[in-house]
Amino acid sequence: MIIRTRWRSFFQTVTLHLGAAALVGYFAFQGYNGQYGLLARRSFEQQHAELTEERDRLHAQRAALQAKVRLMSPDLVDADMLDEQARALLNLVHPKDLVLLRVPDAAQPR
Numbered sequence: 124m125i126i127r128t129r130w131r132s133f134f135q136t137v138t139l140h141l142g143a144a145a146l147v148g149y150f151a152f153q154g155y156n157g158q159y160g161l162l163a164r165r166s167f168e169q170q171h172a173e174l175t176e177e178r179d180r181l182h183a184q185r186a187a188l189q190a191k192v193r194l195m196s197p198d199l200v201d202a203d204m205l206d207e208q209a210r211a212l213l214n215l216v217h218p219k220d221l222v223l224l225r226v227p228d229a230a231q232p233r
Contacts, residue, residue: 195208
């Protein structure tokens with residue numbers, strides 16, 4: 124009877140320690156590899172940097188387009204911008220302009 128009690132006490136202690144070790148191991152594993160762990164944080168930071176770079180590029184592109192639109196506004200028409208747009212749309216050139224014709228890249232012999 125006493126031996127059974129000692130074995131039961133020993134197994135309860137071992138079971139308790141193994142359970143605690145398993146619980147600590149699980150949380151350590153999840154802290155490193157989990158959905159919000161250290162590896163995921165690195166991925167989030169890299170994605171944040173890429174998206175920030177893309178946002179800055181788009182802001183610059185938008186600023187350039189807004190500047191072009193401001194030049195074409197009906198209140199203030201820039202003569203150079205109007206001339207450039209008219210030539211592009213109508214496919215015309217001024218008689219005093221020098222025109223260089225280029226062969227498309229696909230049609231060039233190699």
